[in-house]
Amino acid sequence: MSNPAQILDVSALPPGGGFLLAPVGQERIRTPDDFTEDQRAFFRTAEQFAEERVLANAARIEKKDYPFVRQLLREAGELGLLGLDVPEAYGGLGQDETSSMLVTEAMARLGAWSVTFGAQVGIGSLPIVYFGTEAQKRRYLPKLVSGEWVAAYALSESSSGSDALGARTKAVLTPDRKHFVLNGSKQWITNAGFADVFIVFAKIDGDKFSAFIVEKGTPGFSLGAEEHKMGIRGSSTCPLIFEDAKIPAENLLGEPGKGHRIAFNILNIGRLKLGAGCVAGCRGVLQLAVEYGRDRRAFGQPITGFGLVREKLARMAALVYAGEAMSYRTTGLIDERMARSGAAHGTPAFDQAVIAAVEEYNIEASILKVWGSEALSQAADEALQIHGGYGFVEEYAIERVYRDNRVNRIFEGTNEINRMLIPGTLLKRAAKGQFPLPQLARTVGEAAARGELPRPGPGPLARERRLAELNKHLMVYALQAAVETFGPALSEKQEVLGALADVAIEAYAVDSAVARALQSARDGRVEPVAEACVKLYAVEAHERAYAQAKRALRATVTDVAACREHLGRLRKLFDEDPADLTALREIIVTKTLEAGKYPLGWA
Incomplete structure (x- = not known):
């Protein structure tokens, strides 16, 4: 981006959301x-x-x-x-x-x-x-x-899923201070049917949100019936019921009233891992689609010879490449932050450093959760489509995968909640002076007004580097317009925040994919399939980012003349140069079919 040195000391470890600040490729990422x-x-x-x-x-x-x-x-x-x-x-x-x-x-x-x-x-x-x-x-x-x-983790209740702090389960300390008495219930608890240890959240005296370790067999603690679910049928999911359940006082986990810190940080780790698991799922469904498509014949040839099928396979491979780039970039940031803390593993200082690192990159955790779960839904849907009618019967694995993946957009915080968190966290940090959003917005706004666009220098993936920077400009420009219009009330404008989150998600995905490919270059050349994956994903992601930035502005600026002015500036941040996507897809799908699976595997 323009004048990054004025915004960020790029020699330091990037902060959460730092992908918006430094030019693509300037930060070495884990791959x-x-x-x-x-x-x-x-x-x-x-x-x-x-x-x-x-x-x-x-x-x-x-x-x-x-x-x-x-x-x-x-x-x-x-x-x-x-x-x-x-x-x-x-x-x-x-x-x-x-x-x-x-x-x-x-x-x-x-x-x-x-x-x-x-x-x-x-x-x-x-x-x-x-x-x-x-x-x-x-x-x-x-x-x-x-x-x-x-083990099992019990946070959700029938009346408070995403609104975790609205939990009604109550804990009261007995007069002798030896026990907490729990009353209430929990819903959708994984492993509940055969778990021995439960992490349970309740409010002490009805207001201090806290965590407890509850063991199976505790008097007053029982399980409801197993849920019969659309997917993940082999996992146990039961409600928990507490009726004057006496929990030893020493089973209070953490500090009274600080349960939110436990709940949200553990969920952030869960979001990271869910995102990575979904990327692995994309690899798996691509392989299922290839294996079926090569054997299935129609009109005298394997269906993998048809353009619309090849298009689906190529897109799946590009998703995997971008997903891997984001996943291990994020874990690399956490690992590097831990290494710089100097804390020895297993010490209290290490535990505190882990939580600090996870808190720092909670924006990226939410991005991975949303992007990964929706990428897998897209890939599973396309893989099932390739199977045709056979994809709709239990004999083929894709039927189970299609059902199983649906829940990923619901648990670990719904995708709607995570979308609110992405721009919301950036705004909170900016308000505290922890993220240079005002300076960044000023730089981008002035550049957009002058019609100055990012112009990466020569080298591989020049256009894709430019697209990565344009996506960041789109995000910052639309976000600043929303801040100027709504001020603190922006936190209540979910449609705007959701659109902004989608721009940020694409910005992180493209930035990560381009950075990964540039790092892998040898003698100034990127491996052809990786290059094609990046080019294909970057062009289509830029179109999605632009569309969502327009959506955010139209929901923000109601004055017709002012909105037209904003949209005119935004249009300057859109690269609509042609790209031969068919040729890129052919590079990817040819190697995918030769390999019989994702062609850029590292294991």
């Missing part, structure tokens, strides 16, 4: 090329387990054979796959966020198992890892890491 041998080994171990033990027994899992699911968790524990985020002192492996994300990706081969596994190692265990007392960690973590005990 699959940077994975260490240890990280790759964790992935291969998890991938082999998922293939040989999970997928091979998919029918058994889907039929809710929960004793077998518990057995699988124990087997995963024996391999160390349940303890990557847990310090060695409590039986874990104490690995970095990237290693943990890679295992999450590998476990995404079957939706029901992915959800069960994620609840165990993520939202069910991490609250104790980062917020538990020493006694709590020693009591629970070794058994969770081994798979002897199963």
Whole structure:
């Protein structure tokens, strides 16, 4: 962007939302090329387990054979796959966020198992890892890491899903201060039917939102009936019921009234991992589509010879490339922030540093959650379409994938809530002086008024670098117009915020994909399939970003003349030069069909 040195010290680690500040490629990002041998080994171990033990027994899992699911968790524990985020002192492996994300990706081969596994190692265990007392960690973590005990996370209620702080479950300290008495209920709790340990959120005295560790068998604590779900049928989902349930006072997790910090930070980690899992899902459905499409013949040829099918396959591959770029860029930022903290793994200082890092990049976490879940929905839908009528019957795996993926847009915070968080967090940080939005907006506004456009220098992907910068300009210009129009009331303008979020999401995706490709260049040349993936995604994403920026402005500026002026300036930020997308798709799909799967795999 124009004069980045005036806005950001690019030698420092970028802040959350920093992709809007520095020119694309100026920040070196983590990519699959940077994975260490240890990280790759964790992935291969998890991938082999998922293939040989999970997928091979998919029918058994889907039929809710929960004793077998518990057995699988124990087997995963024996391999160390349940303890990557847990310090060695409590039986874990104490690995970095990237290693943990890679295992999450590998476990995404079957939706029901992915959800069960994620609840165990993520939202069910991490609250104790980062917020538990020493006694709590020693009591629970070794058994969770081994798979002897199963964990669940209970935040949602029938009347408060996205509005977590509206929970009605109440906790009252007994007069002898030895117990909390819980009354209320929880809804949609993964692993509930066979869990041993529950992280439960309730309000002490009806107003101090707090977290508790509740064990199975606690008097007054019971389960409702299993939910029969559209997808992820092999995972357990039950309501929890508390009727004067007495919880030992020492099972309070964290500080009274600070449960929101636990809930939201653990959800941010969950969003990161959900996004990565969805990218893995996109790879999986692309392979299903290729395998089916090469064998299915129509009009005398495989259907992969038809242009509209090839278009679908190419788009799926481009989605995977961009998704991988965003996922590991984000975990790389968290890992680098942790490394710079100097804190030793397993110490209180480390726990605090992890939470600080996750809080810093919560914008990127929400972007990954929204983008990943919607990319997988698009890819699964297109893969099913390629299967035709066979995609609609249970005999073919794509039918299950199509059903399973739908919930991704609902849990870990609905996509609507996450869309509100993306621009909302930027505005809050700007108001506190933690993000240079006013300076950035002034720079972009003045440039737009003068008709000055980003002009990256020579080198590979020149147009795509320009598109990356234009997307950022679109976001900042539309956001500033909304701030000037609505002021603090912007927080209530959901349609505007949603459109702005979509611009930011595309800006991060294109910036990440271009940066990844530039880093992989050898002797000034980018690998042809990677180059085609970036070009295809960048052109179409820029069109979507422009459309959403217009949508935001039209919902912001009601005066006709003023709106026309804004839209005229916005038009200058739109690159409508032609691009031969068909040729790009052919480069991608030819290699995809040769490989029989996503052609740029790194494992």
